[in-house]
Amino acid sequence: MTSDLRALYRDVIVDHSKHPRNFRTLEAGRKAEGFNPLCGDRLTVYVQVDDGVIRDVSFEGLGCAIATASASLMTERVKGKTVAEADALFERLQRMISASSDAPVDDLGTLSALAGVRRFPVRVKCATLPWHALRAAAAAAGDEVVSTE
Amino acid sequence: MRSGSPGPARWAAAWDGAAIRRDFPILRQRVHGKPLVYLDNAATTQKPQVVIDRVTQYYVEENANVHRGVHWLSVRATDSFEEARAIVGRFLNAREPREVVFVRGTTEAINLVAATFGRSRVGPGDEIVISAMEHHSNIVPWQITCEQQGARLRIIPTTGAGELDLDAYATLLTDRTRIVSVVHVSNVLGTVNPVEEIVRIAHQRGIPVLVDGAQAVAHGAVDVQALGCDFYAFSGHKMFGPTGIGVLYGTSARLESMPPYQSGGDMIRSVSFDQTLYNVPPYRFEAGTPDIAGAVGLAAAIGYLTGIGFERIVSFERELLEYATDALSRIPGVRVIGTAADKAGVLSFVLDGVHPHDVGTILDREGVAIRAGHHCCQPLMDRLGVPATARASLALYNNHDDIDALSAALQTVRGLFG
Numbered sequence: 001m002t003s004d005l006r007a008l009y010r011d012v013i014v015d016h017s018k019h020p021r022n023f024r025t026l027e028a029g030r031k032a033e034g035f036n037p038l039c040g041d042r043l044t045v046y047v048q049v050d051d052g053v054i055r056d057v058s059f060e061g062l063g064c065a066i067a068t069a070s071a072s073l074m075t076e077r078v079k080g081k082t083v084a085e086a087d088a089l090f091e092r093l094q095r096m097i098s099a100s101s102d103a104p105v106d107d108l109g110t111l112s113a114l115a116g117v118r119r120f121p122v123r124v125k126c127a128t129l130p131w132h133a134l135r136a137a138a139a140a141a142g143d144e145v146v147s148t149e
Numbered sequence: 150m151r152s153g154s155p156g157p158a159r160w161a162a163a164w165d166g167a168a169i170r171r172d173f174p175i176l177r178q179r180v181h182g183k184p185l186v187y188l189d190n191a192a193t194t195q196k197p198q199v200v201i202d203r204v205t206q207y208y209v210e211e212n213a214n215v216h217r218g219v220h221w222l223s224v225r226a227t228d229s230f231e232e233a234r235a236i237v238g239r240f241l242n243a244r245e246p247r248e249v250v251f252v253r254g255t256t257e258a259i260n261l262v263a264a265t266f267g268r269s270r271v272g273p274g275d276e277i278v279i280s281a282m283e284h285h286s287n288i289v290p291w292q293i294t295c296e297q298q299g300a301r302l303r304i305i306p307t308t309g310a311g312e313l314d315l316d317a318y319a320t321l322l323t324d325r326t327r328i329v330s331v332v333h334v335s336n337v338l339g340t341v342n343p344v345e346e347i348v349r350i351a352h353q354r355g356i357p358v359l360v361d362g363a364q365a366v367a368h369g370a371v372d373v374q375a376l377g378c379d380f381y382a383f384s385g386h387k388m389f390g391p392t393g394i395g396v397l398y399g400t401s402a403r404l405e406s407m408p409p410y411q412s413g414g415d416m417i418r419s420v421s422f423d424q425t426l427y428n429v430p431p432y433r434f435e436a437g438t439p440d441i442a443g444a445v446g447l448a449a450a451i452g453y454l455t456g457i458g459f460e461r462i463v464s465f466e467r468e469l470l471e472y473a474t475d476a477l478s479r480i481p482g483v484r485v486i487g488t489a490a491d492k493a494g495v496l497s498f499v500l501d502g503v504h505p506h507d508v509g510t511i512l513d514r515e516g517v518a519i520r521a522g523h524h525c526c527q528p529l530m531d532r533l534g535v536p537a538t539a540r541a542s543l544a545l546y547n548n549h550d551d552i553d554a555l556s557a558a559l560q561t562v563r564g565l566f567g
Contacts, residue, residue, distance in 0.1 A: 002181065004514055005561075014565065018502065038522060039505070039506040039537055040506075040523050041504075041506070041536075062504075062536045063504065065503070065504060123510060
């Protein structure tokens with residue numbers, strides 16, 4: 001097996017993909033669906049925002065290991081943060097996984113587990129899908145569908 | 150024929166898989182440091198040297214516009230282009246070359262019929278019948294026709310094994326059915342549909358039938374007269390020819406009765422600002438300069454295939470499909486999707502607990518190229534109850550080593566995901 005594959009499918013990624021955290025619906029709050037028509041990933045992110053703070057966040061749906069793990073890690077990280085802080089985290093994540101493979105890895109705590117995605121450019125959309133959905137849900141007046149295509 | 154056909158003598162002996170692989174230069178490549186194992190043939194096939202050489206030769210020696218010039222090169226280009234049409238006609242067992250319309254591919258062929266037949270023969274309240282295992286390219290054009298003409302789409306259901314329900318099909322046909330359009334070989338399930346029977350039932354009511362042959366032409370001989378179909382559509386690039394060239398076969402009677410598709414040069418007989426007279430088929434449907442190099446390249450691909458012989462290809466691929474099906478079913482957690490009695494070289498599968506997209510990425514790093522996704526068949530995916538599948542699709546240059554590499558790579562997937 002190649003080192004690229006080990007870097008992509010770290011134990012923490014496989015674990016979160018098989019046992020996603022906060023994998024449930026949320027009655028209160030808003031939701032947005034993220035859809036990747038290329039591979040059929042379809043995740044719904046639920047978010048409850050009060051005074052600009054993410055009080056609760058969850059997701060459900062069907063996706064590949066990268067999209068599912070990214071969503072699971074995301075829900076753990078952004079709960080209790082402001083929408084603006086979550087947005088800033090998403091920007092840093094995007095920079096980290098779009099960088100060339102020899103660039104230094106930004107320390108994003110648990111999200112650094114996604115750094116291996118940078119060696120697989122076609123999988124960047126999988127990792128960002130739930131974050132796009134979170135952004136749409138947090139900003140939305142009503143329910144939204146966002147697409148990575 | 151200047152297609153560089155190897156001739157039957159070379160293949161008179163046993164199947165020489167190594168010689169066939171040598172005909173395809175791209176297969177010598179390494180991917181991520183591993184030998185390339187190309188199992189995405191349902192998406193597109195690789196090109197043998199004779200096809201590459203024929204396209205090059207056309208540009209080096211014959212390039213000019215067709216059907217226009219009085220000069221020597223134009224005559225030569227026209228001869229090559231029309232010879233390609235005749236070769237395609239013989240390949241399909243068409244009655245005459247003018248039943249062969251050159252288009253960009255299967256998609257354009259179906260769009261052509263949906264637009265022109267649809268505009269002239271489909272009206273409000275009419276019905277168009279397709280099946281539940283169609284590619285989006287045999288769904289969306291008809292949806293547009295239905296929308297424009299006020300007609301309705303009816304769907305032939307599939308069974309659990311991935312075969313068409315012919316009893317249900319027969320009951321779908323009514324006095325309002327204007328056309329039936331079905332796939333010959335499913336790009337997801339590999340199912341070979343009983344096209345002759347489908348045509349026979351439709352013709353009892355005088356309903357024309359279009360057959361989407363995109364996945365069929367590389368894997369078996371096609372005889373449009375035996376099938377009895379009114380239209381047959383396929384792409385050159387899925388049968389070892391160039392991209393950008395495809396064919397719509399139509400019976401003369403059907404093509405004569407249809408108005409033009411695109412308009413411009415070559416499709417007209419005479420133009421004035423008061424009135425334009427259209428050319429006869431096939432030229433009526435070939436507006437503008439066609440893909441001349443593509444057409445001669447496709448003819449070379451046909452020469453290559455017929456030189457090997459479809460009987461040999463069919464029996465080789467049947468054995469390889471059995472070997473591959475057996476190998477996959479030995480891997481814990483693998484479920485093959487599509488178990489029709491009559492199948493061509495497509496193996497769709499899911500691996501328990503692993504998304505097909507991850508399977509595709511891991512296999513790629515092992516040098517194994519497969520497709521993962523919905524294969525442009527979202528309604529079929531819904532019917533199968535899966536968001537996507539992984540798909541290995543075979544061609545005549547694949548061998549047991551390729552299947553063994555696929556199996557080993559799937560074991561790597563199992564190793565990563567436990």
